[in-house]
Amino acid sequence: GAGVSQSPRYKVAKRGQDVALRCDPISGHVSLFWYQQALGQGPEFLTYFQNEAQLDKSGLPSDRFFAERPEGSVSTLKIQRTQQEDSAVYLCASSQTAGVNTGELFFGEGSRLTVL
Amino acid sequence: AQTVTQSQPEMSVQEAETVTLSCTYDTSESDYYLFWYKQPPSRQMILVIRQEAYKQQNATENRFSVNFQKAAKSFSLKISDSQLGDAAMYFCAYRTTMNYGGSQGNLIFGKGTKLSVKP
Numbered sequence: 001g002a003g004v005s006q007s008p009r010y011k012v013a014k015r016g017q018d019v020a021l022r023c024d025p026i027s028g029h030v031s032l033f034w035y036q037q038a039l040g041q042g043p044e045f046l047t048y049f050q051n052e053a054q055l056d057k058s059g060l061p062s063d064r065f066f067a068e069r070p071e072g073s074v075s076t077l078k079i080q081r082t083q084q085e086d087s088a089v090y091l092c093a094s095s096q097t098a099g100v101n102t103g104e105l106f107f108g109e110g111s112r113l114t115v116l
Numbered sequence: 117a118q119t120v121t122q123s124q125p126e127m128s129v130q131e132a133e134t135v136t137l138s139c140t141y142d143t144s145e146s147d148y149y150l151f152w153y154k155q156p157p158s159r160q161m162i163l164v165i166r167q168e169a170y171k172q173q174n175a176t177e178n179r180f181s182v183n184f185q186k187a188a189k190s191f192s193l194k195i196s197d198s199q200l201g202d203a204a205m206y207f208c209a210y211r212t213t214m215n216y217g218g219s220q221g222n223l224i225f226g227k228g229t230k231l232s233v234k235p
Contacts, residue, residue, distance in 0.1 A: 031221050033221070033222060041228070042207050042227045042228050043161075043207075043225050044225070048221075056222070091159075093161070098221065104166075105163075105223065107161035110160075112159075
């Protein structure tokens with residue numbers, strides 16, 4: 001596609017439900033990042049993929065958060081047993097290159113998760 | 117660890133006027149990248165301008181320019197001839213150039229400044 005696509009754009013979940021958020025990066029982009037943006041805050045890093053390899057998951061807040069990118073393209077962020085503090089916008093970004101030569105990050109429009 | 121601070125939660129500017137958004141950062145690294153991103157209500161982050169720390173010259177992109185003061189660890193954004201479409205959240209961000217073997221491309225963001233433009 002022309003840009004980074006995320007779905008769903010809005011998700012309302014009851015506390016305790018599992019949710020899955022999808023990111024479709026720009027075709028051919030090697031790097032993929034997930035960020036969590038709480039209301040009124042800047043995005044905070046969750047995890048990073050280089051192709052299908054998850055090289056950094058240091059930002060995942062708990063073991064209820066899990067991300068995958070099995071074929072090096074589409075990525076899914078899964079949150080198990082959602083809690084109210086998980087309510088946020090989840091942003092995905094991709095870049096054509098990786099490592100120290102990572103180029104411009106292109107962001108999707110995000111998925112807004114509301115946990116009731 | 118690197119941190120980015122934006123001390124102005126909100127700013128306002130009259131259309132056609134100039135406004136400056138502040139950003140300071142903390143790092144022990146000598147080479148890095150700094151960015152300003154714009155986030156309109158649609159939520160999609162858009163790159164406004166980028167500065168490489170080893171370059172002395174301040175970056176400029178049309179009406180947007182930066183004042184990069186490396187010793188002071190300051191990186192402010194100046195918007196000239198402000199337009200209604202400039203109204204958005206603006207985020208300052210830092211990126212390392214060090215090879216940690218992981219997500220070197222990761223951005224560290226400040227909390228943002230909400231810019232309003234008055235007609």
